[in-house]
Amino acid sequence: MKPAAFDYVRAATPEEALEVLDQEGGDARILAGGQSLLPMLNMRLARPHVLVDIMAVAEWRELRDHAAGLRIGAAVRQAALERLDDLPRSQPLLAAALPWVGHAQTRSRGTVCGSVAHADPSAELPLVLVALGGEVHLRSRRRARRVPAEAFFTGMMATSRADEEIVEAVSLPARRPGAGYAFREVARRHGDFAIIACAAVVDGSGARLAVGGVADRPVARNLPAPDAKELTEALDDFAWDLDARDDLHATARYRRELVRRLGRKVIEEAARCHA
Amino acid sequence: MPRLSADRLHTVSFTLNGAPVSGAAEPRMLLTDFLRHVIGATGTHVGCEHGVCGACTVEIDGAPARACLTLAVQAQGAEIRTVEGLESSPGHLSALQESFREHHALQCGFCTPGILISLSALLRDSPEASEQEIRETLAGHLCRCTGYVPIVTAALAAQRRLRKAKGSADA
Numbered sequence: 001m002k003p004a005a006f007d008y009v010r011a012a013t014p015e016e017a018l019e020v021l022d023q024e025g026g027d028a029r030i031l032a033g034g035q036s037l038l039p040m041l042n043m044r045l046a047r048p049h050v051l052v053d054i055m056a057v058a059e060w061r062e063l064r065d066h067a068a069g070l071r072i073g074a075a076v077r078q079a080a081l082e083r084l085d086d087l088p089r090s091q092p093l094l095a096a097a098l099p100w101v102g103h104a105q106t107r108s109r110g111t112v113c114g115s116v117a118h119a120d121p122s123a124e125l126p127l128v129l130v131a132l133g134g135e136v137h138l139r140s141r142r143r144a145r146r147v148p149a150e151a152f153f154t155g156m157m158a159t160s161r162a163d164e165e166i167v168e169a170v171s172l173p174a175r176r177p178g179a180g181y182a183f184r185e186v187a188r189r190h191g192d193f194a195i196i197a198c199a200a201v202v203d204g205s206g207a208r209l210a211v212g213g214v215a216d217r218p219v220a221r222n223l224p225a226p227d228a229k230e231l232t233e234a235l236d237d238f239a240w241d242l243d244a245r246d247d248l249h250a251t252a253r254y255r256r257e258l259v260r261r262l263g264r265k266v267i268e269e270a271a272r273c274h275a
Numbered sequence: 276m277p278r279l280s281a282d283r284l285h286t287v288s289f290t291l292n293g294a295p296v297s298g299a300a301e302p303r304m305l306l307t308d309f310l311r312h313v314i315g316a317t318g319t320h321v322g323c324e325h326g327v328c329g330a331c332t333v334e335i336d337g338a339p340a341r342a343c344l345t346l347a348v349q350a351q352g353a354e355i356r357t358v359e360g361l362e363s364s365p366g367h368l369s370a371l372q373e374s375f376r377e378h379h380a381l382q383c384g385f386c387t388p389g390i391l392i393s394l395s396a397l398l399r400d401s402p403e404a405s406e407q408e409i410r411e412t413l414a415g416h417l418c419r420c421t422g423y424v425p426i427v428t429a430a431l432a433a434q435r436r437l438r439k440a441k442g443s444a445d446a
């Protein structure tokens with residue numbers, strides 16, 4: 001349970017970090033808070049040749065809440081978001097999900113972009129990003145591009161990020177007036193990986209439900225309004241389409257049942273906030 | 276840009292419980308091992324080494340964090356607080372430690388250093404923390420002996436003790 005050997009680079013600017021990625025590609029890994037990467041290193045599931053510590057890059061510490069939404073830089077820790085007094089008002093879904101991300105003892109170090117880059121299928125922050133239709137800002141030495149969250153997550157811990165790119169920031173659209181938001185999760189113990197996590201956005205036109213922990217990535221679907229008769233059938237279809245699997249923590253059948261029940265619950269809860 | 280080579284030892288310096296410490300570490304060395312084997316501060320325990328059990332919890336720059344998910348080189352220049360730094364004065368237990376003793380909040384003691392760090396930070400930063408908040412803080416720790424109830428009792432008792440001490444100090 002000790003990491004294999006690697007070089008360690010402390011980058012002071014984005015250019016320095018991107019240069020290492022450009023030269024070493026897949027042999028290099030970005031080290032931010034380390035709360036996803038260090039377990040992988042300790043268990044030797046990852047054996048990079050070089051780690052690039054980006055926490056000293058001032059530009060990536062940017063956390064900007066403006067009219068269009070919230071932009072969270074690569075070096076912003078989860079705890080820094082929790083300390084934003086205005087977060088429950090400006091980003092109600094994010095504020096509801098944050099306490100479920102790991103434990104206070106890991107949020108103190110872990111970054112938002114790190115969790116997104118790691119792309120664990122049961123992680124809360126990728127789920128929130130998909131539910132809200134957020135964007136992932138990727139940057140390499142040669143180019144910068146923005147990828148919608150739904151296109152960024154491509155599978156189990158797999159993303160559309162290329163080896164020489166870093167997740168430079170993620171952005172969430174501003175809260176929509178008249179929309180309601182809710183988040184719920186079922187786990188064996190608070191802070192454990194979610195057996196299933198649900199995030200809902202409800203407005204006058206219908207509901208959008210995102211589910212994590214069931215498929216190999218967070219998946220969102222637009223559903224009928226909570227008072228519509230068709231919702232039950234739509235939730236049932238969604239539950240089957242997510243292709244749940246049995247594992248140590250829960251059976252596929254239990255997970256499908258949770259999609260139906262927890263899914264309805266968060267949609268109803270979001271509708272109440274919206275009402 | 277500084278690049279620390281994998282096969283060399285590099286000097287790491289930080290503040291440990293208020294005093295400067297320094298030692299040599301390869302980049303891959305975890306903060307847990309640096310504290311225990313290089314500095315000789317064995318109060319911090321090593322359990323699961325992947326961030327689940329909480330035994331290695333220390334304070335880094337004022338917030339509880341997993342020492343096993345931190346590289347020693349990442350701690351360069353940081354303020355670290357470990358269980359060795361909790362006693363109120365040399366040889367005197369803190370209010371929280373005293374309450375742990377009174378309420379049998381430990382048996383084997385393996386998880387205790389991490390739990391003391393998390394709870395002492397909670398009681399310092401949120402003196403009015405509810406039982407629910409105490410339990411949420413404890414969710415980041417595994418204890419296989421106590422069943423947690425005595426730990427919650429001890430934390431609430433420590434809170435009362437600290438409040439009383441503050442009350443008499445204010446008077």
